[in-house]
Amino acid sequence: MVKTATNLCGIEMSNPVIPASGTFGYGYEFAELYDINCLGTFSFKGTTKDPRFGNPTPRIAECPAGMINAVGLQNPGVEKVISEELPKLAKCFSKPVMANVSGFSVEDYAYTCEKLDKCEQVGWLEVNVSCPNVHGGGMSFGTSPEAAAQVTKAVKAVTTKPVIIKLSPNVTDIVSIAKACEEAGADGISLINTLLGMRIDLKTKKPVIANKMGGFSGSAIFPVAVRMVYQVYEAVNIPIVGMGGVSSAEDVIEMMLAGASAVQVGAANLIDPFVCRDIVNNLPEVMKKYGITDLKEIIGGAH
Amino acid sequence: MQQSIFTVRSNICLAKGVYEMVLGGNGKSVTAPGQFINIKLDGFFLRRPISVCDWSDDSITIIYKVVGKGTEYMAKLEAGAELDVLTGLGNGYDMSKSGETALLIGGGAGVPPLYGLAKRLIAEGKKVKVILGFNTADEVFYEENFKAIGAETYVTTVDGSHGIKGFVTNAFEAAGGYDHTYSCGPEPMLKAVYNASETSGQYSFEERMGCGFGACMGCSCKTKYGNKRICKDGPVLIKEEIIW
Ligand SMILES: Cc1cc2nc3c(=O)[nH]c(=O)nc-3n(C[C@H](O)[C@H](O)[C@H](O)COP(=O)(O)OP(=O)(O)OC[C@H]3O[C@@H](n4cnc5c(N)ncnc54)[C@H](O)[C@@H]3O)c2cc1C
Ligand SMILES: Cc1cc2nc3c(=O)[nH]c(=O)nc-3n(C[C@H](O)[C@H](O)[C@H](O)COP(=O)(O)O)c2cc1C
Numbered sequence: 001m002v003k004t005a006t007n008l009c010g011i012e013m014s015n016p017v018i019p020a021s022g023t024f025g026y027g028y029e030f031a032e033l034y035d036i037n038c039l040g041t042f043s044f045k046g047t048t049k050d051p052r053f054g055n056p057t058p059r060i061a062e063c064p065a066g067m068i069n070a071v072g073l074q075n076p077g078v079e080k081v082i083s084e085e086l087p088k089l090a091k092c093f094s095k096p097v098m099a100n101v102s103g104f105s106v107e108d109y110a111y112t113c114e115k116l117d118k119c120e121q122v123g124w125l126e127v128n129v130s131c132p133n134v135h136g137g138g139m140s141f142g143t144s145p146e147a148a149a150q151v152t153k154a155v156k157a158v159t160t161k162p163v164i165i166k167l168s169p170n171v172t173d174i175v176s177i178a179k180a181c182e183e184a185g186a187d188g189i190s191l192i193n194t195l196l197g198m199r200i201d202l203k204t205k206k207p208v209i210a211n212k213m214g215g216f217s218g219s220a221i222f223p224v225a226v227r228m229v230y231q232v233y234e235a236v237n238i239p240i241v242g243m244g245g246v247s248s249a250e251d252v253i254e255m256m257l258a259g260a261s262a263v264q265v266g267a268a269n270l271i272d273p274f275v276c277r278d279i280v281n282n283l284p285e286v287m288k289k290y291g292i293t294d295l296k297e298i299i300g301g302a303h
Numbered sequence: 304m305q306q307s308i309f310t311v312r313s314n315i316c317l318a319k320g321v322y323e324m325v326l327g328g329n330g331k332s333v334t335a336p337g338q339f340i341n342i343k344l345d346g347f348f349l350r351r352p353i354s355v356c357d358w359s360d361d362s363i364t365i366i367y368k369v370v371g372k373g374t375e376y377m378a379k380l381e382a383g384a385e386l387d388v389l390t391g392l393g394n395g396y397d398m399s400k401s402g403e404t405a406l407l408i409g410g411g412a413g414v415p416p417l418y419g420l421a422k423r424l425i426a427e428g429k430k431v432k433v434i435l436g437f438n439t440a441d442e443v444f445y446e447e448n449f450k451a452i453g454a455e456t457y458v459t460t461v462d463g464s465h466g467i468k469g470f471v472t473n474a475f476e477a478a479g480g481y482d483h484t485y486s487c488g489p490e491p492m493l494k495a496v497y498n499a500s501e502t503s504g505q506y507s508f509e510e511r512m513g514c515g516f517g518a519c520m521g522c523s524c525k526t527k528y529g530n531k532r533i534c535k536d537g538p539v540l541i542k543e544e545i546i547w
């Protein structure tokens with residue numbers, strides 16, 4: 001028997017597979033398809049202080065081996081997530097869930113995290129710092145070590161659960177940002193969010209997406225993600241959640257060898273709704289094929 | 304929703320750039336006319352959403368227009384080819400609202416889902432009138448199919464090369480009275496129907512999709528009854544809730 005269990009910031013998981021935020025809703029669309037308790041956990045849709053409709057459509061563009069999305073963090077707002085979505089989720093998911101949080105000011109992040117921290121179902125807070133800072137000229141919090149650290153400190157000050165900071169890859173030096181978050185008290189690092197991308201329609205000669213630009217993800221970004229996880233693993237001592245283009249058990253193992261303690265699957269869920277269940281089922285066999293008996297032992301194995 | 308493998312039974316050209324594909328496989332997960340399927344194509348990242356034109360327990364018929372690389376690829380598929388398909392997507396048309404006489408209005412690639420609807424309304428003993436709108440004569444398809452199932456059929460072409468000259472709304476007078484409308488087509492057509500019709504009605508919308516089953520919020524729109532996902536809460540919206 002191979003061991004697929006892993007540990008993320010002190011919480012034991014039966015396997016490292018986590019559907020990524022924004023590709024799994026609040027879980028119950030998928031619970032109609034399979035028993036989602038087979039997952040390590042999942043990260044729910046990016047939640048903000050206030051309800052958001054998000055961007056105008058079209059929000060989606062196809063790319064070779066990937067897609068661009070500009071959903072714009074559509075969500076019902078933290079009050080409704082707590083009063084409506086979480087109770088619905090409780091009926092189909094009994095494990096601790098990862099609460100993904102977005103904000104447009106340091107205060108927003110702290111407000112939303114403080115509320116979600118009090119929910120029994122929440123295991124980890126995953127703080128997405130790729131959002132624009134409306135008080136900071138619109139630059140994303142995740143593009144400067146200082147701003148990322150500021151968010152981390154503010155969230156840590158009002159929460160008790162493990163805080164995982166989710167980094168943007170659209171930076172010159174991901175390592176310095178990861179380190180700043182660690183120093184500010186982060187319990188873990190998630191990476192990578194989507195790469196800024198764009199498509200133009202040859203027929204209309206205009207951007208495909210109404211917002212013009214959006215986040216590029218899917219299999220095409222896998223090598224970029226592996227590289228960044230590898231670099232950050234060298235620099236920090238807190239656990240890493242690796243993601244970006246993962247779509248198979250082999251990809252999960254590769255991410256873990258690069259340094260990830262757990263692995264998220266994003267865009268692949270949209271194409272194949274059963275992909276996470278299949279990865280969980282295939283993991284033992286693929287581990288055997290590569291002579292791996294305990295997943296925990298391979299974390300960072302490529303270093 | 305169900306994910307399963309379908310086998311292409313036939314794939315024929317109906318009109319200029321328009322193909323009819325019959326897929327063999329589990330058709331039981333289709334629960335209402337106006338639903339759609341989402342097809343995985345080799346070499347393309349996203350699936351392609353296409354309306355169900357007609358279905359039986361062991362088959363689904365679709366009609367698609369070649370507009371880009373994915374539909375171009377589909378047009379080349381031969382009988383025997385296997386496709387990974389998500390079925391039973393979307394709400395579909397509510398047949399219980401039809402009244403005694405339903406007016407069905409379709410434009411171009413929006414015509415297909417109305418066929419399955421017409422067939423089932425007629426089977427329930429309803430009177431069905433259809434208006435099919437195209438640009439020009441060589442794009443017209445399924446006129447005979449609608450007539451064969453007993454639908455009172457009107458065709459319009461923008462250039463007047465076949466049927467009534469003009470847009471679908473130019474055929475409203477000829478079609479006469481009705482209790483409820485069902486429509487599908489490009490948004491300007493839907494809006495024209497919305498303005499020209501005096502009864503309640505159901506309108507099928509299109510949007511670029513990520514997943515097609517409600518997970519990604521890629522296809523959201525605002526309605527008078529709150530935010531809706533075209534793929535899951537639609538593609539059919541009722542007249543009262545539409546915000547243009
Ligand atoms: C619910 C629904 C039902 C549909 N039913 C039919 C039908 O019965 N017959 C038919 O001919 N067409 C139908 N369409 C439109 C069909 O999905 C597109 O024509 C098709 O996806 C184009 O793919 P392509 O690769 O050839 O074009 P490309 O332009 O190369 O595609 C690029 C990307 O844009 C998407 N896209 C392009 N045009 C559209 C569009 N109009 N709507 C949604 N996505 C689009 C593609 O899916 C793909 O992801 C339907 C669309 C929706 C949303
Ligand atoms: C449609 C869509 C919506 C997303 N929404 C969020 C979000 O709300 N919060 C967040 O932190 N990341 C969001 N992401 C990013 C993913 O969680 C993930 O970091 C990224 O897509 C890379 O993984 P992938 O290549 O497997 O998709 C979204 C991605 C997609 C495709």
Ligand code: FES
Pocket residue numbers: 511512513514515516517518519520521522523532533534535
């Ligand atoms: S396309 Fe994903 S929610 Fe509609």
